[in-house]
Amino acid sequence: MEGVIHIPAGEHGVIRLFRLDMRPEQAVFLREPGALAQVLGIDALDMEQVEIFPVSDLEELGLAGYLTEGMGVPEEQITPDRERLAALEGHVMVIRSRAFGGREMRLTPAEQIKPVATYGTPGTSWSGAPIETESAKPYSAPKLAPRKARAEARRIGATLFAVVMGLVGLVLYLLVR
Template sequence: MSDLTVAPHERGVLRLFTLDMRPEEAKFLREPGAADQVLGVDGLDPSHIDIFPVSDLEELGLYGYMTEGCGVSAGQLDRNALASVDGWVMVLRSAAFNGHPATLNPDPRLRLIGLFTEEATNWTGGIIETESAKPFSAPQTVTAGDTPRRVGSAILALVALVVIGGILWLIL
């Protein structure tokens, strides 16, 4: 599988492209369906495609955008290589493919810089061994104020029966 092949149900992968085109052409790629054409695929979700000039990132830079904005670990990135990138770039998230497999056939004016993965949340955890974490560890005592009061329910039921009886008496 190459960097231009998208696996079915791929998640957390970003593909970074440089755009060797005029700013007007790059801006046009933000329109629905335009990125599909230059990438050679159909049905991309444009909300998961970022197209912008690197100069818009100012002090943050492309390295900061990828680490802080996209959640890519610093170990995957070459700070010097990203600092040398200028002009317009496209960040294509795997969510843009809506879980469908694809093979990208990019326009020659697009050059893949790299394929990066977002840091995933580690949902594993150790066993909590404190006494309060055990099931049913809270005190199971019932106080006098906690007993249900059924008098109100009984009165409400009696009133409902009287009303239903009155309606039936009027009908008959």
């Protein structure tokens, strides 16, 4: 099926750029609840993850600068499309993959919504060397003897009781005075 954009389940870190071939008031209307989802042929979309704006708003930053500096797209991905991005006029739409809520979707955009490019943002590397220190091992903190732990708890409780009773006494003194 031509014109269908498949969004896989669990997708993250993907930014899709679309050109909007429509009048400015139509582009602004897409920000209304449910309007964009309808023209994309889906049920729902998180509008917090969608941006619709005229390219002219970017002034000297330009669309390429916005994507690299504002959205974190690596420069290497933008370089081949730089001239094409600079030539875009009118309104554009940027959709982050978070807009789909991790669900699999098939977008069937209206004919006025033209896909321009898809970019990936680098993910966080959660890998690291294992921590070998003694203090990082489970249950490695020194254990208090039960008698010392009870004495510590009593001391903390007595201190809190004294502070609360002092505050109550102060409030009573100020009220009676």
